[in-house]
Every structure is written in C-alpha cells, then in structure tokens.
Amino acid sequence: MKYTLVIPAAGQGKRMGAGKNKLLLPVRSVPLIIHTLRAFEQDAQCEKIVLVINPEEKALFARLLQEYRVQKPVLFAAGGAERQDSVYQGVLMAESAEYILVHDGARPFVTQQVIDEVLHMAIECGAATCAVPVKDTVKRVQDGMAVETIDRSSLWSVQTPQGFRAGILLAAHEAAKQAAFLGTDDASLVERMGERVAVTLGSYYNIKVTTPDDLIVAESFLNNA
Ligand SMILES: Nc1ccn([C@@H]2O[C@H](COP(=O)(O)OP(=O)(O)OP(=O)(O)O)[C@@H](O)[C@H]2O)c(=O)n1
Numbered sequence: 639m640k641y642t643l644v645i646p647a648a649g650q651g652k653r654m655g656a657g658k659n660k661l662l663l664p665v666r667s668v669p670l671i672i673h674t675l676r677a678f679e680q681d682a683q684c685e686k687i688v689l690v691i692n693p694e695e696k697a698l699f700a701r702l703l704q705e706y707r708v709q710k711p712v713l714f715a716a717g718g719a720e721r722q723d724s725v726y727q728g729v730l731m732a733e734s735a736e737y738i739l740v741h742d743g744a745r746p747f748v749t750q751q752v753i754d755e756v757l758h759m760a761i762e763c764g765a766a767t768c769a770v771p772v773k774d775t776v777k778r779v780q781d782g783m784a785v786e787t788i789d790r791s792s793l794w795s796v797q798t799p800q801g802f803r804a805g806i807l808l809a810a811h812e813a814a815k816q817a818a819f820l821g822t823d824d825a826s827l828v829e830r831m832g833e834r835v836a837v838t839l840g841s842y843y844n845i846k847v848t849t850p851d852d853l854i855v856a857e858s859f860l861n862n863a
Pocket residue numbers: 645646647648649650651652653654660661690717718719720721722724725742743744745846847848
C-alpha cells in the first residue's frame with residue numbers, strides 16, 4: 639500500500655542552541671535532514687515526500703536535495719509557528735493520498751521494519767504510532783518536589799512515524815484547529831476525536847535529535863552502524 643510522507647522540518651532547534659535549524663547540522667559531515675530522508679529512499683511504498691520547511695530556507699533545502707541526490711519526489715510546504723501547524727500544512731499538500739505517514743525530520747534512525755509496522759497498523763486501524771516502553775521511573779513534580787510516581791508498567795515513549803488514513807488525519811487537524819487545541823503529536827489529535835490509535839514497537843535507536851547530547855549519540859550510532 640502506497641503512502642505520502644509528511645516530514646515536519648520547519649523548527650528552529652531552540653533546545654539545540656545552535657542558533658539555526660538543527661536539521662541543517664552535520665552528523666558525520668551529512669546534514670541531519672539528509673540522514674532522515676535517506677531512511678525512506680528505498681521504501682517503494684513511499685510515493686512522495688512533503689517536506690514542510692521555513693520558506694526562508696527553501697533554497698537551502700532545495701540545494702541539499704540536489705547535492706545529496708535525493709531520488710524521491712519532494713514537494714515543499716510552508717511550516718507554521720508550531721509543529722502541529724507545520725504538519726497541517728503538509729497534510730493539506732498531501733492532497734489525494736489514501737494514507738499519510740508523519741515523521742519528524744529530527745529522527746534520522748527510523749528503520750524499514752518500524753515504518754512497515756506503522757503503515758500496516760494504520761491500514762488495519764486507521765491510525766497508528768510507534769513507541770517504546772519507558773525505561774525510567776516517571777514522577778510528577780511540582781515546585782521542585784515529587785508529588786506522584788506514575789505506574790510505569792503502561793507508559794510508552796511515543797515516537798514517529800505515525801500513520802493515518804488521510805481523511806482521519808485531516809479531520810483531526812481541522813477539529814483541533816477549530817478547538818484551538820495544541821497537541822505535541824498527531825496521534826493525540828486523532829485520540830481526542832475518539833478514534834483508536836494502534837501502538838507498534840519503535841526502537842530505542844529511533845531518537846529525536848533535540849539537545850546537543852543527542853548529536854553525540856547520533857554520531858555514535860553512525861560510527862557503529
Ligand atoms: N514549528 C515547527 C516546529 C517543529 N517542526 C519540526 O517538528 C520536528 C520535531 O520538533 P522538535 O524536535 O521540537 O524541533 P524544533 O521545534 O526545531 O526544536 P525546539 O523545540 O528545540 O525549537 C522537527 O523535525 C522540527 O523541524 C516543524 O516542522 N515546525
């Protein structure tokens with residue numbers, strides 16, 4: 639089954655502290671976004687990519703796609719203030735796709751197995767996300783004091799890709815926009831509509847490069863690939 643891939647790539651990388659879009663930072667001399675795009679290059683199910691970017695960075699991204707010979711068809715969409723706004727613009731550009739996968743540009747180490755399982759469950763259930771069981775103890779903290787230790791046995795750390803029947807995702811984004819609801823992932827927008835979201839096993843290697851330490855981890859993953 640074919641899908642359109644929406645990659646939100648219009649962030650500012652504030653937590654990285656590099657003063658630029660972290661997706662442009664090199665990891666073993668190759669820009670982070672290129673590593674992410676390469677993860678989908680061999681996936682014949684991926685029909686096209688909607689890359690959601692800051693319009694001011696369009697020429698830069700276009701040059702990178704050419705320089706690194708990205709073969710998949712790539713459409714550019716203009717990102718917004720929040721990740722959710724950017725994904726919504728990408729979904730609107732995904733037009734006639736039957737299925738849409740949304741994957742953070744900041745997650746370069748996704749595997750074909752994780753992609754396939756998310757797509758399979760999106761087809762089966764209408765919506766799916768990959769995730770991994772939480773490894774640390776999780777506490778609710780207020781004013782520097784622990785107020786609750788949350789039972790970890792049912793807690794999962796959610797990743798991307800997240801996969802959806804296109805109509806479900808579009809309706810969820812439009813309802814969230816109407817309600818001025820801001821979620822941190824797309825699956826939460828579908829959940830709030832009362833739709834079920836399947837959870838597939840992701841990977842602890844499928845990190846989101848967010849803070850400077852993640853760059854060291856990313857280099858290490860590539861050195862040991
Ligand atoms: N307005 C935004 C914010 C984020 N993203 C994208 O969503 C993904 C996950 O977001 P995050 O890791 O938070 O990236 P940034 O927003 O750039 O990081 P920060 O929050 O530290 O600024 C990234 O690929 C980022 O480029 C986006 O397309 N549009």
